[in-house]
Amino acid sequence: MITPREHVERTPIGDGVRLCASCIPRGRCRLGISGLGLDAEGVARFRLVCDAGHEGGPGVAHGGWTASVLDEMLGSVALLHKRLTVTKSLTVEFLRPVPIDQPLLGRSWNDRIEGRHWHNVGEVTLAATGALLGRATGVFSERDPDHFQRHKDWLATQIGKAAD
Numbered sequence: 654m655i656t657p658r659e660h661v662e663r664t665p666i667g668d669g670v671r672l673c674a675s676c677i678p679r680g681r682c683r684l685g686i687s688g689l690g691l692d693a694e695g696v697a698r699f700r701l702v703c704d705a706g707h708e709g710g711p712g713v714a715h716g717g718w719t720a721s722v723l724d725e726m727l728g729s730v731a732l733l734h735k736r737l738t739v740t741k742s743l744t745v746e747f748l749r750p751v752p753i754d755q756p757l758l759g760r761s762w763n764d765r766i767e768g769r770h771w772h773n774v775g776e777v778t779l780a781a782t783g784a785l786l787g788r789a790t791g792v793f794s795e796r797d798p799d800h801f802q803r804h805k806d807w808l809a810t811q812i813g814k815a816a817d
């Protein structure tokens with residue numbers, strides 16, 4: 654069985670971020686995230702742009718984009734330490750509308766680890782001024798690479814039950 658570290662290392666990178674399955678074929682994150690890596694304090698840093706494909710109200714991002722970007726940034730914290738986690742909970746604060754097509758910055762970091770649970774924090778700011786637009790806290794559960802096979806096995810039992 655492959656280890657979480659091997660699993661993470663095999664996941665392709667595009668623009669500095671590990672790519673989710675649907676973005677691997679295009680080679681970059683569809684949410685407009687590029688990774689800048691971990692700084693000396695262990696904070697993960699990102700460049701972000703919300704393109705018009707995620708426009709909600711006129712000129713501003715759909716809240717789902719903001720939540721997805723925060724999920725991705727907080728979820729990347731353990732990956733950058735070669736650990737595999739999935740989101741257990743995510744609390745998002747939408748502090749100001751997020752403008753479309755404007756350079757943004759993202760930061761995410763670990764607050765504490767309790768057993769298998771990483772308590773992570775992150776925020777999105779306007780690159781030009783540093784104004785805070787959104788922030789999130791979340792709990793991310795460490796998993797083995799067999800998490801996805803376990804899901805498939807569980808789903809097969811559910812589908813079987815539904816057919817009975």
Ligand SMILES: CCCCCCCC(=O)SCCNC(=O)CCNC(=O)[C@H](O)C(C)(C)COP(=O)(O)OP(=O)(O)OC[C@H]1O[C@@H](n2cnc3c(N)ncnc32)[C@H](O)[C@@H]1OP(=O)(O)O
Pocket residue numbers: 664671672673724725726728729732738739740741769794795799800801803804805807
């Ligand atoms: C490169 C990419 C960067 C990505 C960053 C973005 C991160 C993401 O968005 S991940 C996707 C969103 N999150 C998810 O899909 C997670 C879905 N939730 C779960 O799988 C579980 O609730 C989970 C793992 C969070 C629970 O964590 P935790 O409380 O630590 O675990 P645990 O005690 O092991 O499991 C709780 C329950 O979940 C079940 N479970 C755990 N893993 C699985 C699995 N793989 N398949 C089916 N059921 C599972 C357990 O059997 C248990 O069930 P029950 O309560 O009936 O006994």
